[in-house]
Amino acid sequence: xxxxxxxxxxxxxxxxxxxxxxxxxxxxxxxxxxxxxxxxxxxxxxxxxxxxxxxxxxxxxxxxxxxxxxxxxxxxxxxxxxxxxxxxxxxxxxxxxxxxxxxxxxxxxxxxxxxxxxxxxxxxxxxxxxxxxxxxxxxxxxxxxxxxxxxxxxxxxxxxxxxxxxxxxxxxxxxxxxxxxxxxxxxxxxxxxxxxxxxxxxxxxxxxxxxxxxxxxxxxxxxxxxxxxxxxxxxxxxxxxxxxxxxxxxxxxxxxxxxxxxxxxxxxxxx
Numbered sequence: 001x002x003x004x005x006x007x008x009x010x011x012x013x014x015x016x017x018x019x020x021x022x023x024x025x026x027x028x029x030x031x032x033x034x035x036x037x038x039x040x041x042x043x044x045x046x047x048x049x050x051x052x053x054x055x056x057x058x059x060x061x062x063x064x065x066x067x068x069x070x071x072x073x074x075x076x077x078x079x080x081x082x083x084x085x086x087x088x089x090x091x092x093x094x095x096x097x098x099x100x101x102x103x104x105x106x107x108x109x110x111x112x113x114x115x116x117x118x119x120x121x122x123x124x125x126x127x128x129x130x131x132x133x134x135x136x137x138x139x140x141x142x143x144x145x146x147x148x149x150x151x152x153x154x155x156x157x158x159x160x161x162x163x164x165x166x167x168x169x170x171x172x173x174x175x176x177x178x179x180x181x182x183x184x185x186x187x188x189x190x191x192x193x194x195x196x197x198x199x200x201x202x203x204x205x206x207x208x209x210x211x212x213x214x215x216x217x218x219x220x221x222x223x224x225x226x227x228x229x230x231x232x233x234x235x236x237x238x239x240x241x242x243x244x245x246x247x248x249x250x251x252x253x254x255x256x257x258x259x260x261x262x263x264x265x266x267x268x269x270x271x
Contacts, residue, residue: 021056022057027062034076035127077091102130116134121143
């Protein structure tokens with residue numbers, strides 16, 4: 001990320017800061033930013049709180065350290081093997097919460113951008129793939145290495161296979177090998193690769209550009225994008241045609257078109 005933030009013991013494992021319509025959620029759970037149960041709950045809670053907050057227009061998920069996230073906390077999971085059920089209940093709770101967290105990002109009314117400065121592995125890679133946009137530094141790397149330790153990355157596979165081709169997804173899942181930033185972009189896992197020192201400025205630029213748009217229009221478009229992607233061609237066109245009709249009737253569309261014709265800046269109301 002260019003700068004390494006030293007985490008104090010009294011700091012939350014997910015930092016949050018809202019400025020100019022952009023909510024920045026920062027993973028700060030050293031040393032590996034593992035997605036522990038506590039971290040996933042806090043991240044999920046922040047996302048839920050932002051759903052109806054009109055001050056939030058865009059969300060960035062980044063890390064306070066060079067390592068983005070090493071995925072699930074294996075030590076936390078392993079500790080529960082001593083439970084009477086050998087950890088089954090805890091494992092189920094962890095995987096269920098992880099699934100809810102990833103879906104909360106996809107179904108969130110605000111665009112979510114991943115800013116990746118370092119390694120994103122397993123569920124950390126899943127987190128990147130679940131975001132609407134992903135921008136990484138040239139130092140970032142990605143992998144789904146569960147196969148190496150006898151635990152196939154089955155849930156990360158869901159997000160990964162919806163971002164990259166099947167052959168590329170299977171390559172990552174079956175080999176467990178790490179890919180570099182340029183390969184991640186080639187695969188379609190990230191949008192852009194930038195020099196490390198420019199990661200934050202460029203992510204802010206993207207976020208501000210989106211924050212200036214109508215929240216209603218962005219919400220409508222994001223929801224429609226993911227819904228139509230699961231449909232057949234004719235069904236997708238029928239659905240999106242109706243979405244455009246409803247969008248055209250919105251006040252913001254009327255204002256935006258009038259502003260374009262009158263060569264002025266639109267004034268959005270979110271209606």
